[in-house]
Amino acid sequence: MAAEEQPLLGRDRGSGQVHSGAAADQELCIDQAVVFIEDAIKYRSIYHRMDAGSLWLYRWYYSNVCQRVLGFIIFLILILAFVEVPSSFTKTADVRYRSQPWQPPCGLTETIEAFCLLAFLVDLSVKVKEIK
Incomplete structure (x- = not known):
């Protein structure tokens, strides 16, 4: 499943066990939240890609x-x-x-x-x- 198809601010609701890449997933969720907040503050559109590479490019561009x-x-x-x-x-x-x-x-x-x-x-x- 691609990063864009996963829930944006999803959390691990399982037994609390950490799966591989959990830190990267959590960092991606934080980056997505930061971008949404920045978009809201600057009155920008939220219709853009939300995977890690696109978020880096988006934050660099702005x-x-x-x-x-x-x-x-x-x-x-x-x-x-x-x-x-x-x-x-x-x-x-x-x-x-x-x-x-x-x-x-x-x-x-x-x-x-x-x-x-x-x-x-x-x-x-x-x-x-x-x-x-």
Whole structure:
């Protein structure tokens, strides 16, 4: 029987004898409870996989570090609009005193966009894997 098919917060109601893997089962139940509580606090959906590997991936994805990196990547892709040509972002609105906009080196913005696209594809694949 797979880990997802077992009751989520099941307990050993037998004679009290410890069977092999009881500690791992208890740890999995605790991790599942922690994820349910975190989902409730953050108003996230509870429709995701609950086996040990998926729980690790889910908790890693919603960790502060991963979410900050993802937020920075979103910021980076949006800020490129102010750097790429044609850009109306200048020091002054007066046409007489307007200098030439900064021209980034060839391939810099394309490399950043490719990196962001790769990060978004990884983000999408993690989200697809977590859906039942």
